Amino acid sequence: MSSFWSRLIPRAFRRSISTTKPTGKGKVTLGDPIEHATGIEKRELLAIMAGNEDPFDLKRIKRGPGTRAQPTEIPSAFDSRIIGCICEEASVSIVWMWLHKGEPKRCECGYWFNLVHKAPL
Incomplete structure (x- = not known):
């Protein structure tokens, strides 16, 4: 019984660790939010870009x-x-x-x- 646990425990606590530096060239950024948006969110962003600051008419009139x-x-x-x-x-x-x-x-x-x-x- 002790041989079973002695084989299982080292495997359970084993982790892989990377010690190398990232190889990216410069700062990584996401693209323009318009490229990622879909549906009503995209229509809202396009309306704001077109100059409509309140596309859903939620501000006080x-x-x-x-x-x-x-x-x-x-x-x-x-x-x-x-x-x-x-x-x-x-x-x-x-x-x-x-x-x-x-x-x-x-x-x-x-x-x-x-x-x-x-x-x-």
Whole structure:
């Protein structure tokens, strides 16, 4: 029995170690991220390179006049979108509402919003 363990233990703890230096010529880097990206990530990177800093319209949109005749336009690739209105500058709460295509909507504070079509990314 002891001969079995004496043969097994040295094999289990044996490691191979390399003591040679890397032979690469200079710094190794990955290519351009555009070359590696696929799908929606690639379309996002291409949109950013084309100058669109917010391809998914996630940044805050400043309210325009907000009247019924000139509502603040909210872009969307879909028929509806949920938006949040910060009614007062010092407010700590957000009024959430659904906007639907072709139906301008008025917030509790009196500002009007309208959903406009935007081509998907």
